[in-house]
Amino acid sequence: MNAQEKPIYAIFGKSSGPNITFSADTAVSYHNKTPTFCDEIKINLPVDLNDGHHLLFTFFHITCKPNKVGDEVKIPIGYSWIPLLKDGRLQTGEFILPIALEQLPQSYGYLSPDVNLPNVRWLEGHKPLFDVKLEAITTVHTQDSHLDKFLLAYQSLSINDKKNPPVSEADLKDAIRSVIKARPEPMVAFLYVILDKLLALIANPPYTVSVSAVCFEVLGQLVKICTVLLNSFRDAHGRSSLLTTYIHYHKIALKETSIVQSNNSKTEPKLESTARMPTSPESKHLLDIIREFERTNYMKVSVEGDYEPKTPKKMMHEELALQWVISGGAAREMAFLNSWFFLELMVCFRIANLLSHLFSIYIGLKRSN
Structure with missing residues (x-):
């Protein structure tokens, strides 16, 4: 009925x-x-x-x-x-x-x-x-309460409904952390959907940048779960075939997410405190290079004009590198232990970004001719 x-x-x-x-x-x-x-x-x-x-x-x-x-x-x-x-x-x-x-x-x-x-x-x-x-x-339908909690929280961010406002930052973080508590069967079945959502939140945090940090930590824990616990899916190099399949065959695109921004996040989200800042001089120098590169990218203006984005876009590979640099504790350790996954992700996103940029240039030149 x-x-x-x-x-x-x-x-x-x-x-x-x-x-x-x-x-x-x-x-x-x-x-x-x-x-x-x-x-x-x-x-x-x-x-x-x-x-x-x-x-x-x-x-x-x-x-x-x-x-x-x-x-x-x-x-x-x-x-x-x-x-x-x-x-x-x-x-x-x-x-x-x-x-x-x-x-x-x-x-x-x-x-x-x-x-x-x-x-x-x-x-x-x-x-x-x-x-x-x-x-x-x-x-x-996932049939798992933890995955449902995360997906419903993510969905609420893109629904413009006054009766059902988006979840708060604290509830969103709690929903993200609950992903790793899911049962193995639904986690494997919806793994690629979960990875897509986590990467989208890393690139476009709806609140402060701490949301990206939580997503990066959970992403590392998921990689560990796929590699250590689901060892029947590992290849000759000890890498989870679920993750290698995601990188090589799953369509990883630079998605234009419609995640709503909070009233206080009209500008680029800023780090909440200096506790998450890197301590070593090498990490600080790398972070300065990344920020300088982002600023120069945001200030670029095309001569042709009509195929360049009107608003600055965050590059996924840059956000992953940034979260890696400022991470600490268990999140940093898991990222280094499974560095192949994050490095290949950054390479894939960088290639996709370059191809998209070259295609935009080609379309712009074709229109001008």
Whole structure:
């Protein structure tokens, strides 16, 4: 059922019926006070799944011997439901639901069946009686609370909705750190999506630059997890094949992210404190070189004019190098232990940037001619 409580053609039918239908019947249980239904029903999840979508269960009394011609054979005697989406997460697992004895009120699908709806009679006083299990096979929903927390926090940054403001900086950092607590299976399945989001936050931190530092630290921890814990995916050089595949085959592009900026971050984010600053003279000198290079890049103005960006863009390879230089502690150690990944990332981004720049020059010259 959708948010308007209308049935959706999303249930796969049986071999004797249509391929897709909006309802499915179980086997009939006769004279059994505690019936067990072993039917397996396959449902196609809607693409635009929202908080209003739900599964509606209707219990019928089957009349075996109608007294009169035209008597109803199936008489509805109870109802229950499961909201499919809650707080942005797909609901799966085992549920024990109460059974309502009356027609459900309007907009019931947005509520949990655990809510005792007013003016509705319940079987045995709202006691949970109906046991049902939902199992999802999906490549869209992570089915992991930690990954869902991070992806929802990231999504909130790009949604311009006053009713649902973006997460705070503290909540965003907490969501980023929770990524490494995810289960191995969904982490591997959504690894490339997570890496893309972390790199986007490094290049375009929505708040202070400390968000980039947290992303860089988590990125190093993910590389360590892929290399050490998932050792069955390592190549002859001890590198995780998941990471080498990401670098060599996955499309790493200089994305124009639409992450919202806070009111205090209209200019380039600045370092929060000197505690994160490099201490050695070599690191300070390297940081000065990077900053000087960034300033010269921002001040470049094209003679042709129409193919150069109007606003300065941060280069991903420069941001990675910057975070590496100013990192410390465990983040710095993990970056050096897995330096091949970060170095190859910077090379890939630099090549992509040069190709994009050369293509822009070519388009500009072609237009001028």
